[in-house]
Amino acid sequence: MTTKINRLICAICVICGLSSCSDFLQIEPQEIIVLDKFWNEEADVENMVAGCYSTMQKEAVVSRMMAWGEFRSDNTVGGTGIENATDLSNVFKENINASNSFAKWGDFYNIINRCNTILYYAPQVAGRDPNYTPSELKATEAEVKALRDLMYFYLIRTFRDVPYYTQPYLDDNQTMNLPATPFEAVLDSLISDLEGVQDYAVRRYPANKTNYQQGRIAQDAIHALLADMCLWKQDYANAVRYADLVITAKTNAYQEQLDKMGSNVTANDRMIDGYPLINDASTIGNYYGNAYTDIFGSGASREAIFELVYLDNDQMLANAAVSTHYGNQTTFPGDVRPADFICTDVNDEVFSIFLNKYDARYYENLQPINGSRTLFGISKYAYPNTTVDLTKAEIQGDYSSAYARDHCHANWILYRLSDVMLIKAEALVEMSPDSTSATSEETTYLQQAFDIVNTISKRSNCSSGSKDLDQTNYTTKPLMQDLVLEERQRELMFEGKRWFDLVRRSRRDGNTNYLVGCVSRKGSTGGAIASKLSRMDAIYWPYHIDEIKVNNQLVQNPAFGSGENSSYERTK
Numbered sequence: 001m002t003t004k005i006n007r008l009i010c011a012i013c014v015i016c017g018l019s020s021c022s023d024f025l026q027i028e029p030q031e032i033i034v035l036d037k038f039w040n041e042e043a044d045v046e047n048m049v050a051g052c053y054s055t056m057q058k059e060a061v062v063s064r065m066m067a068w069g070e071f072r073s074d075n076t077v078g079g080t081g082i083e084n085a086t087d088l089s090n091v092f093k094e095n096i097n098a099s100n101s102f103a104k105w106g107d108f109y110n111i112i113n114r115c116n117t118i119l120y121y122a123p124q125v126a127g128r129d130p131n132y133t134p135s136e137l138k139a140t141e142a143e144v145k146a147l148r149d150l151m152y153f154y155l156i157r158t159f160r161d162v163p164y165y166t167q168p169y170l171d172d173n174q175t176m177n178l179p180a181t182p183f184e185a186v187l188d189s190l191i192s193d194l195e196g197v198q199d200y201a202v203r204r205y206p207a208n209k210t211n212y213q214q215g216r217i218a219q220d221a222i223h224a225l226l227a228d229m230c231l232w233k234q235d236y237a238n239a240v241r242y243a244d245l246v247i248t249a250k251t252n253a254y255q256e257q258l259d260k261m262g263s264n265v266t267a268n269d270r271m272i273d274g275y276p277l278i279n280d281a282s283t284i285g286n287y288y289g290n291a292y293t294d295i296f297g298s299g300a301s302r303e304a305i306f307e308l309v310y311l312d313n314d315q316m317l318a319n320a321a322v323s324t325h326y327g328n329q330t331t332f333p334g335d336v337r338p339a340d341f342i343c344t345d346v347n348d349e350v351f352s353i354f355l356n357k358y359d360a361r362y363y364e365n366l367q368p369i370n371g372s373r374t375l376f377g378i379s380k381y382a383y384p385n386t387t388v389d390l391t392k393a394e395i396q397g398d399y400s401s402a403y404a405r406d407h408c409h410a411n412w413i414l415y416r417l418s419d420v421m422l423i424k425a426e427a428l429v430e431m432s433p434d435s436t437s438a439t440s441e442e443t444t445y446l447q448q449a450f451d452i453v454n455t456i457s458k459r460s461n462c463s464s465g466s467k468d469l470d471q472t473n474y475t476t477k478p479l480m481q482d483l484v485l486e487e488r489q490r491e492l493m494f495e496g497k498r499w500f501d502l503v504r505r506s507r508r509d510g511n512t513n514y515l516v517g518c519v520s521r522k523g524s525t526g527g528a529i530a531s532k533l534s535r536m537d538a539i540y541w542p543y544h545i546d547e548i549k550v551n552n553q554l555v556q557n558p559a560f561g562s563g564e565n566s567s568y569e570r571t572k
């Protein structure tokens with residue numbers, strides 16, 4: 001966010017050809033349109049909405065989603081060429097200062113301002129174009145507000161307090177010199193915003209609109225966002241309520257598919273414990289990896305709620321962030337790799353992350369380098385197909401081929417079904433009382449949460465024996481709190497969720513003890529990292545020094561000193 005908004009809106013990249021049979025998400029920006037010759041018909045609004053999605057797909061945005069949500073966590077360390085990537089290297093070392101390029105938030109505010117501009121002009125277009133109906137206008141507003149609120153949600157989870165505005169900046173002479181709005185106030189506004197538009201959002205796009213249902217914001221995505229936001233607000237009853245709306249919608253939609261299949265439904269097609277999760281077991285042979293291929297390889301699976309779509313077309317925009325950070329055919333691992341203690345967890349039978357050697361996610365998410373048992377790369381997203389081979393003496397993963405360096409077509413997933421199920425599980429645990437004098441209804445909360453975790457874990461358990469977790473190991477609220485976060489780590493590893501989960505836990509606990517305990521496992525630098533993260537301020541990022549210079553209303557995060565250099569104030 002700079003002091004003056006470049007004529008982003010007055011001369012903006014616009015998507016062309018959307019009135020043709022081309023898919024909404026296949027179009028690249030083509031030309032420049034000036035404001036006073038624009039905003040005349042519904043297609044103009046659709047073009048601008050498409051531009052928001054196109055901007056979200058850019059490497060700068062997805063890289064920050066990864067860095068902000070994953071790279072400070074216990075999941076990752078520096079990989080290939082990290083010595084030449086100073087800013088990223090400093091993220092892993094917790095040597096973050098206000099000059100680190102990953103602290104720049106301009107691309108997110110770019111999207112926010114685009115959304116604000118659409119919301120400003122769309123009603124005027126509806127007044128000019130009789131084909132742009134009131135219901136279509138409201139659907140646009142719901143979609144665009146959700147996109148804007150998603151950007152703000154990333155910002156507050158990363159920086160805590162941020163400048164918050166809902167009016168567009170349309171002129172170079174306008175200055176954006178706003179103080180930061182407190183985290184809680186922004187979060188309340190986002191929830192109120194989404195609650196006001198949820199009923200107007202598109203529920204289901206037509207079947208012939210390829211990639212729309214998962215690649216554009218629909219009602220399920222808004223409810224997923226609300227469930228997540230309510231979890232952060234510690235409004236657990238509403239977190240469960242919104243999660244249930246998503247789960248019910250996904251379940252009903254899949255049941256419709258099963259009904260159409262009739263007698264052709266196979267064992268692999270059936271729901272798992274009543275949830276429409278994709279069975280990870282292959283239909284042929286003693287292999288796993290079916291769910292991995294559908295979710296991360298093919299993309300837009302039935303579990304998908306909202307993801308950034310990168311089409312399987314080398315002429316289209318590629319997922320450069322995944323290619324750079326997780327690797328490709330030319331460079332693997334990328335400049336990010338799994339933390340060592342995760343790599344050796346199963347082979348050394350430590351089982352501090354994975355509960356046993358039968359968790360297929362270990363073999364699907366991590367690929368050994370040259371047959372090593374200690375050095376691994378991140379195969380999730382970088383590889384479209386991974387097969388867990390159970391026919392060998394020892395379980396092993398068979399990896400086809402990573403995406404070519406400049407042609408990674410992996411969708412970046414923002415929300416999927418198991419994520420929302422675990423949001424519900426976490427909320428249920430928090431609704432359970434700490435004491436033993438609970439009502440019968442309250443005692444069921446832990447049971448419901450356990451059942452959810454057990455279902456998700458069971459989907460990936462490739463054992464030929466019992467796949468259920470031993471519930472006797474999780475009989476108290478603290479044990480269930482840990483189990484849910486640990487299952488989120490296993491299920492959502494490398495998906496840009498882990499650091500945010502640890503921050504949310506710290507906010508709830510009122511201290512960083514759990515977070516520090518996790519991050520300290522990264523190895524020799526763990527002690528130094530623990531010292532830096534001992535104060536709550538330090539779990540957020542500093543405002544970039546450029547923003548401080550142009551916006552005199554911003555006050556730097558006190559954990560980062562003045563922000564002028566690498567100084568880092570530690571708790572005395």
